[in-house]
Amino acid sequence: xxxxxxxxxxxxxxxxxxxxxxxxxxxxxxxxxxxxxxxxxxxxxxxxxxxxxxxxxxxxxxxxxxxxxxxxxxxxxxxxxxxxxxxxxxxxxxxxxxxxxxxxxxxxxxxxxxxxxxxxxxxxxxxxxxxxxxxxxxxxxxxxxxxxxxxxxxxxxxxxxxxxxxxxxxxxxxxxxxxxxxxxxxxxxxxxxxxxxxxxxxxxxxxxxxxxxxxxxxxxxxxxxxxx
Amino acid sequence: xxxxxxxxxxxxxxxxxxxxxxxxxxxxxxxxxxxxxxxxxxxxxxxxxxxxxxxxxxxxxxxxxxxxxxxxxxxxxxxxxxxxxxxxxxxxxxxxxxxxxxxxxxxxxxxxxxxxxxxxxxxxxxxxxxxxxxxxxxxxxxxxxxxxxxxxxxxxxxxxxxxxxxxxxxxxxxxxxxxxxxxxxxxxxxxxxxxxxxxxxxxxxxxxxxxxxxxxxxxxxxxxxxxx
Numbered sequence: 500x501x502x503x504x505x506x507x508x509x510x511x512x513x514x515x516x517x518x519x520x521x522x523x524x525x526x527x528x529x530x531x532x533x534x535x536x537x538x539x540x541x542x543x544x545x546x547x548x549x550x551x552x553x554x555x556x557x558x559x560x561x562x563x564x565x566x567x568x569x570x571x572x573x574x575x576x577x578x579x580x581x582x583x584x585x586x587x588x589x590x591x592x593x594x595x596x597x598x599x600x601x602x603x604x605x606x607x608x609x610x611x612x613x614x615x616x617x618x619x620x621x622x623x624x625x626x627x628x629x630x631x632x633x634x635x636x637x638x639x640x641x642x643x644x645x646x647x648x649x650x651x652x653x654x655x656x657x658x659x660x661x662x663x664x665x666x667x668x669x670x671x672x673x674x675x676x677x678x679x680x681x682x683x684x685x686x687x688x689x690x691x692x693x694x695x696x697x698x699x700x701x702x703x704x705x706x707x708x709x710x711x712x713x714x715x716x717x718x719x720x721x722x723x724x725x726x727x
Numbered sequence: 728x729x730x731x732x733x734x735x736x737x738x739x740x741x742x743x744x745x746x747x748x749x750x751x752x753x754x755x756x757x758x759x760x761x762x763x764x765x766x767x768x769x770x771x772x773x774x775x776x777x778x779x780x781x782x783x784x785x786x787x788x789x790x791x792x793x794x795x796x797x798x799x800x801x802x803x804x805x806x807x808x809x810x811x812x813x814x815x816x817x818x819x820x821x822x823x824x825x826x827x828x829x830x831x832x833x834x835x836x837x838x839x840x841x842x843x844x845x846x847x848x849x850x851x852x853x854x855x856x857x858x859x860x861x862x863x864x865x866x867x868x869x870x871x872x873x874x875x876x877x878x879x880x881x882x883x884x885x886x887x888x889x890x891x892x893x894x895x896x897x898x899x900x901x902x903x904x905x906x907x908x909x910x911x912x913x914x915x916x917x918x919x920x921x922x923x924x925x926x927x928x929x930x931x932x933x934x935x936x937x938x939x940x941x942x943x944x945x946x947x948x949x950x951x952x953x954x955x
């Protein structure tokens with residue numbers, strides 16, 4: 500809970516249009532609809548958490564995603580229950596969250612996190628056009644390591660048949676961003692306790708080559724997850 | 728998609744019991760019900776993605792969580808729609824995912840991620856006992872930085888009144904774990920492309936002190952997220 504004024508932030512011209520579901524009711528100053536920002540968060544986040552309502556209730560599962568323009572792609576085995584439900588057109592929600600830091604206040608109450616998150620509501624569609632399958636497959640590899648999609652063997656007909664690709668439009672979408680240090684109560688500022696924030700980032704260790712690999716590591720020496 | 732035999736892994740004695748919803752249908756060799764492992768993943772992950780079915784469809788939102796024994800706690804403002812729904816007893820699903828690395832195969836098809844994730848199905852309950860509220864509040868701060876809960880000002884009566892704490896039992900739960908390198912097709916092993924895996928971890932930058940803070944940084948010099 501922050502003491503920042505709860506007013507909407509100004510939005511740039513190239514922005515998504517808020518709907519009832521994507522209008523933040525609280526901390527409206529943290530809401531963002533800027534297309535470039537939404538795309539950058541989606542591109543940097545490694546996984547999306549995708550939820551839908553099954554016959555046994557709500558299910559939330561992590562999925563690798565990739566963005567091309569205003570579309571988000573997921574893929575997996577045809578036997579995958581989540582993908583099957585998406586293909587069948589269930590309403591879904593996909594959320595990606597990047598934790599940028601820990602906000603350490605003087606009071607327990609004002610502890611928080613710095614984060615960037617994007618929430619998309621929508622209905623997905625199976626990708627059937629072979630050319631779009633090819634583009635999505637490359638994008639999903641490029642999402643792990645930029646440029647890698649062109650280096651590896653593309654899916655053959657059998658692999659394509661066994662894989663389900665779905666496309667979810669990035670349309671009903673909002674981003675939410677928190678940055679900076681704690682917002683403490685005036686009366687707590689005199690407390691003798693460290694307060695501030697602790698930045699976090701995802702870093703890559705040295706690559707571990709598979710048995711029998713003699714080819715050199717072909718990518719940037721450290722994969723910089725912060726591409727935004 | 729992995730070529731590993733799709734058989735269930737042996738489970739230790741201190742394990743949660745699988746149910747219909749927590750029995751993996753695919754990659755059963757990745758399923759884990761070991762209590763210690765489930766707890767360690769929950770304790771290390773910074774946020775949970777919590778989903779429920781609202782009147783407008785499924786919603787998935789990131790929440791800070793903390794575990795005490797076999798209970799998971801969430802908290803936030805009483806006006807928070809997700810927490811309000813949880814308090815009202817909607818069926819929910821909470822998933823935490825830690826991405827441990829990128830699995831870079833010789834073919835696009837066999838790219839994957841190394842990860843540890845936990846999925847909990849259940850119904851939450853509002854925490855009303857003041858002593859349990861106090862324990863949960865401390866645990867939620869300790870989840871960010873171990874030991875910090877005792878250093879900061881505890882919530883006063885007004886803050887407690889404005890905050891909703893809910894408890895979700897860790898009972899119907901499964902973990903899923905992937906480790907190691909790619910599992911490529913035999914025919915692809917001769918391809919002249921680097922393959923292997925790239926370990927990822929969350930690292931903390933130098934702490935950024937709030938204006939006016941003269942107290943020294945009181946925690947371990949780098950907060951090690953890998954407490955498991």
